[in-house]
Amino acid sequence: MTRPAPRTTPESADDMDVRKAAVLAAVITAHIDTAHPVGSQTIHGSAGISASPATIRSELVALERSGYLQQPHTSAGRVPTEKGYRYFVDHLGRGKLSPPKVQQLSSFIGSVQGELKSVYEQISTKLSDVTRYPAVIVGPGHINTTVRDAHLVDFGQRRILIVLTMSDMDVQKLTVSLDFDVSTQDVTDAAQQLKALLIGTTVRDRFELPAVSTTPARLVRHAVEAIWSEAGETEGEQVFVGGTSKVADSFDTLETTRQVLDVLEKQLVIVSLFKDLLQRGASVSIGSEHGYLPLAECAVVVAPLTIDGQNAGAVGLLGPTRMKYGEAIAAADVVSEQLAGRLSVEAQRG
Amino acid sequence: MTRPAPRTTPESADDMDVRKAAVLAAVITAHIDTAHPVGSQTIHGSAGISASPATIRSELVALERSGYLQQPHTSAGRVPTEKGYRYFVDHLGRGKLSPPKVQQLSSFIGSVQGELKSVYEQISTKLSDVTRYPAVIVGPGHINTTVRDAHLVDFGQRRILIVLTMSDMDVQKLTVSLDFDVSTQDVTDAAQQLKALLIGTTVRDRFELPAVSTTPARLVRHAVEAIWSEAGETEGEQVFVGGTSKVADSFDTLETTRQVLDVLEKQLVIVSLFKDLLQRGASVSIGSEHGYLPLAECAVVVAPLTIDGQNAGAVGLLGPTRMKYGEAIAAADVVSEQLAGRLSVEAQRG
DNA sequence: TTCTGGCACTCAATCCTACCGAGTGCCAGA
DNA sequence: TCTGGCACTCGGTAGGATTGAGTGCCAGAA
Numbered sequence: 001m002t003r004p005a006p007r008t009t010p011e012s013a014d015d016m017d018v019r020k021a022a023v024l025a026a027v028i029t030a031h032i033d034t035a036h037p038v039g040s041q042t043i044h045g046s047a048g049i050s051a052s053p054a055t056i057r058s059e060l061v062a063l064e065r066s067g068y069l070q071q072p073h074t075s076a077g078r079v080p081t082e083k084g085y086r087y088f089v090d091h092l093g094r095g096k097l098s099p100p101k102v103q104q105l106s107s108f109i110g111s112v113q114g115e116l117k118s119v120y121e122q123i124s125t126k127l128s129d130v131t132r133y134p135a136v137i138v139g140p141g142h143i144n145t146t147v148r149d150a151h152l153v154d155f156g157q158r159r160i161l162i163v164l165t166m167s168d169m170d171v172q173k174l175t176v177s178l179d180f181d182v183s184t185q186d187v188t189d190a191a192q193q194l195k196a197l198l199i200g201t202t203v204r205d206r207f208e209l210p211a212v213s214t215t216p217a218r219l220v221r222h223a224v225e226a227i228w229s230e231a232g233e234t235e236g237e238q239v240f241v242g243g244t245s246k247v248a249d250s251f252d253t254l255e256t257t258r259q260v261l262d263v264l265e266k267q268l269v270i271v272s273l274f275k276d277l278l279q280r281g282a283s284v285s286i287g288s289e290h291g292y293l294p295l296a297e298c299a300v301v302v303a304p305l306t307i308d309g310q311n312a313g314a315v316g317l318l319g320p321t322r323m324k325y326g327e328a329i330a331a332a333d334v335v336s337e338q339l340a341g342r343l344s345v346e347a348q349r350g
Numbered sequence: 351m352t353r354p355a356p357r358t359t360p361e362s363a364d365d366m367d368v369r370k371a372a373v374l375a376a377v378i379t380a381h382i383d384t385a386h387p388v389g390s391q392t393i394h395g396s397a398g399i400s401a402s403p404a405t406i407r408s409e410l411v412a413l414e415r416s417g418y419l420q421q422p423h424t425s426a427g428r429v430p431t432e433k434g435y436r437y438f439v440d441h442l443g444r445g446k447l448s449p450p451k452v453q454q455l456s457s458f459i460g461s462v463q464g465e466l467k468s469v470y471e472q473i474s475t476k477l478s479d480v481t482r483y484p485a486v487i488v489g490p491g492h493i494n495t496t497v498r499d500a501h502l503v504d505f506g507q508r509r510i511l512i513v514l515t516m517s518d519m520d521v522q523k524l525t526v527s528l529d530f531d532v533s534t535q536d537v538t539d540a541a542q543q544l545k546a547l548l549i550g551t552t553v554r555d556r557f558e559l560p561a562v563s564t565t566p567a568r569l570v571r572h573a574v575e576a577i578w579s580e581a582g583e584t585e586g587e588q589v590f591v592g593g594t595s596k597v598a599d600s601f602d603t604l605e606t607t608r609q610v611l612d613v614l615e616k617q618l619v620i621v622s623l624f625k626d627l628l629q630r631g632a633s634v635s636i637g638s639e640h641g642y643l644p645l646a647e648c649a650v651v652v653a654p655l656t657i658d659g660q661n662a663g664a665v666g667l668l669g670p671t672r673m674k675y676g677e678a679i680a681a682a683d684v685v686s687e688q689l690a691g692r693l694s695v696e697a698q699r700g
Numbered sequence: 701t702t703c704t705g706g707c708a709c710t711c712a713a714t715c716c717t718a719c720c721g722a723g724t725g726c727c728a729g730a
Numbered sequence: 731t732c733t734g735g736c737a738c739t740c741g742g743t744a745g746g747a748t749t750g751a752g753t754g755c756c757a758g759a760a
Contacts, residue, residue: 039723052733057724075723075740153499153515161519165503169511173521244594245615248608257607258598265595389752402704407753425711425752 015066016087022049023059024068025092028080032322035252037077082287085299085321089284095326101130102334109338116142116170120240123339128243131317131324131331133250134264135242138271139305139313142170143343147198152191152223154184162223164198172203176226182219189216194223203231237313239267250319251297259294260318274302274314283329287321297321301328303336307344315339365416366437372399373409374418375442378430382672385602387427432637435649435671439634445676451480452684459688466492466520470590473689478593481667481674481681483600484614485592488621489655489663492520493693497548502541502573504534512573514548522553526576532569539566544573553581587663589617600669601647609644610668624652624664633679637671647671651678653686657694665689 026046030038040053063069068084120137127135149165158178285300299321305313315336317328376396380388390403413419418434470487477485499515508528635650655663665686667678
């Protein structure tokens, strides 16, 4: 009666000892593999656990009491709960991706050619192929290459189209609507000034604009402001989903398949979900944690895409709650790192 | 023995009379609705058929002998064969889309705003919403608006970027690699000439190019030829798939869902399938008709996108063999017509 | 000749029952 | 604290009976 009462209260913070953790890990690993409830016998067979089935059973009871596991029915084995997966992801299953797969991803990302969009598309497809889960890449629509040339095209009715040729041979365009009239000469002059101002800069560079006195100068000011605000927006953000067909592999009912496809179609939802998670500093969301109902049976793995210190997007994977977290997290990390590196280099080359 | 032998030989061309056709139509309609085998009793109940079940049964036997129907097992009703569906599509089920739906589609297509790609995307999604099948739109990457402005940007190493601003505020770019050196002045001069030549023309317009004498002229010739060949290619063709999530609704096993998703992902496959069908003048492919195995359990409905007499793409729908052909065909037709009209108008406005 | 009502027949689907065995909880002894 | 033993639970499977939707055939009516 003098002991400091390590009474096994459910939900107590330190209700987990080494063996319990091992058992939990074994249950989860096995369940991810087989999708079936896992019994004491199976665990007894797994590496690293020497206790007898009977002992394991008592551990299982404890784990169930603490909410890490549950029993579908009396005479069945145990299945992980969301809490169980969470503990696993946070403390245990930091399994890595197999080196050849890492290699495969890295070298692929290094070698992809073509336009930015096509790069995203190819990489998301590759990531999906490697992990066998549908993959999502949210990336900047254009990287911060420098302006190589600038033109203004007057479309009348006070609409001016700005065409920027970037140093990576990409072309950006945007429209400004003016609240004053301009002559052809004004546009020509403005274009001249705009070139002088912008060529060699990044659309993210900010500098003092000359005071406005003439019409061309007003036009230039409008144009530059439009360009800067466009660049500041996360507009132009691109979303790519690779491996849609893997949805049908990952889930075992048509209904959840439908729902997941639906979410992937509504790219806004996915993007905001990713942003939510990243903002909370989370890299994994399990089941209903994110509070978004249609994805209640899913797990989401996400890695931030950080380019030159700036948050520029995300790399994500969707799977069932019994997904291979270790692999998935590692894969998303590899892709986000490599891709960020690549984009950063390209941006500098500009 | 003297009769002209109207012996009911299977496969005979005229083995179909009015009542048989009605019965066949009834079977197919019912089966499309319920997905179950259809019996004589059910048909007896359908509108337009007054014969008794017994009579209908003998018709069913005949239809089965001719290969239009089949029985999953002795004591079950009948299910249409591919041949049955084919006859239905060709001679019977020219069911139309309900006027409100037609209206909905037309007005939507008329009102969609934004860039061409976004237009395709929105329309394919809408088409999918209306029909409840995944929809595909293959369209030209850019419509033949006229050139409004042209620029050349020298990227060194004999690479020149051509930037064309089109009259619809779209911007097209392409690169030419030269086999001779050019000076800055050459590029400036060439740009001047290029503008003179191209502004106001369509990238499909062809005209005599001036004889080549100077370096700028050579450059211009290269540029124009590049533009023309790019426009001539079906390159720049855009593919959009709307309503991917409807795949899971349309098929009843995860396996076919997977396969269909897979095909939709590989857009090349879909496009070439569409082209095949259109080339053969077909608008519907049922089951294995197209010979593409993974889609053996699917039906494909496709309508050509004809802009100003030119074949410019396609509008397609995918569904199970028991899809609502009438509706689907009508919907695809409406969309292809309206979209073609819209694009044609836009092209002319240029 | 064509249609129809009647009838015997077939066979997938459904339900019931019994049984099996994976897995459990509990307990007594090491 | 761990372990072997044991009785117990209960979902899954297999066999067997039952049902009923649907058939093919036939004889008589139109």
